[in-house]
Amino acid sequence: MPQDATDPLLTIWTYDWVPQMPRGKVRDVRLRWALEEAGLPYRVATVPFEDRSPEHLARQPFAQVPFLQDGEVRLFESGACLLHIAGKSEALMPGDPVGRAEVLEWVIAALNSIEMVTVPWWFVKMSGAEQNPLSGWMEQRFERLDAVLSSRDWLAAGRFTAADILMADVLRLPDELGRLGHHPALRDYVERACARPAFGKAVADQMAHFEASDAGRG
Numbered sequence: 001m002p003q004d005a006t007d008p009l010l011t012i013w014t015y016d017w018v019p020q021m022p023r024g025k026v027r028d029v030r031l032r033w034a035l036e037e038a039g040l041p042y043r044v045a046t047v048p049f050e051d052r053s054p055e056h057l058a059r060q061p062f063a064q065v066p067f068l069q070d071g072e073v074r075l076f077e078s079g080a081c082l083l084h085i086a087g088k089s090e091a092l093m094p095g096d097p098v099g100r101a102e103v104l105e106w107v108i109a110a111l112n113s114i115e116m117v118t119v120p121w122w123f124v125k126m127s128g129a130e131q132n133p134l135s136g137w138m139e140q141r142f143e144r145l146d147a148v149l150s151s152r153d154w155l156a157a158g159r160f161t162a163a164d165i166l167m168a169d170v171l172r173l174p175d176e177l178g179r180l181g182h183h184p185a186l187r188d189y190v191e192r193a194c195a196r197p198a199f200g201k202a203v204a205d206q207m208a209h210f211e212a213s214d215a216g217r218g
């Protein structure tokens with residue numbers, strides 16, 4: 001382990017390698033993006049993709065990534081990790097109670113009202129099924145979110161926050177698969193969020209991380 005409980009440097013844990021398809025989208029990108037926005041230093045450590053060890057399970061009970069270590073604090077679930085990071089920076093989480101409440105509700109909405117349908121929708125799509133029974137439900141959610149974002153640039157507190165990192169990242173996949181076509185506010189939102197330098201750096205760093213491990217695999 002590269003960190004013990006007295007080490008002040010935040011550590012993001014991800015896989016040592018993944019196949020091409022998820023590169024740029026492995027959820028450690030959410031944590032990288034947040035830390036880049038906050039200007040906080042961090043390191044990246046890895047667990048093997050192909051061999052989920054008991055040590056990995058002790059950190060992430062579903063044998064997934066990402067997870068985070070911050071001194072004696074250990075967290076799994078990208079949303080929980082993101083909120084932990086957000087607590088360290090006004091750039092991600094406003095100090096006032098109203099702004100904080102807005103960030104919290106939209107973080108949970110990203111996970112529990114949008115990603116809860118986009119991920120199962122994607123799994124059904126990947127199964128090759130001709131009809132995707134989740135499309136209507138997903139469209140309904142997009143319609144409502146599009147209505148919200150047609151009158152503002154960011155979800156919470158009148159400015160970019162941690163909630164936008166999560167929501168924009170959740171929407172990237174359906175956007176790439178052409179599912180935001182009828183939702184101009186959502187398309188613009190994803191474009192606006194992904195134009196941020198911190199996002200560009202987070203994705204580029206993740207791509208470089210996995211490319212470097214290709215070389216090691218021969």
Ligand SMILES: N[C@@H](CCC(=O)N[C@@H](CS)C(=O)NCC(=O)O)C(=O)O
Pocket residue numbers: 025026027028063064065066076077078079
């Ligand atoms: N709810 C979890 C989902 C984590 C997740 O799906 N991680 C993916 C990478 S983005 C993973 O580890 N997939 C491999 C697997 O499930 O075996 C979170 O947000 O952290």
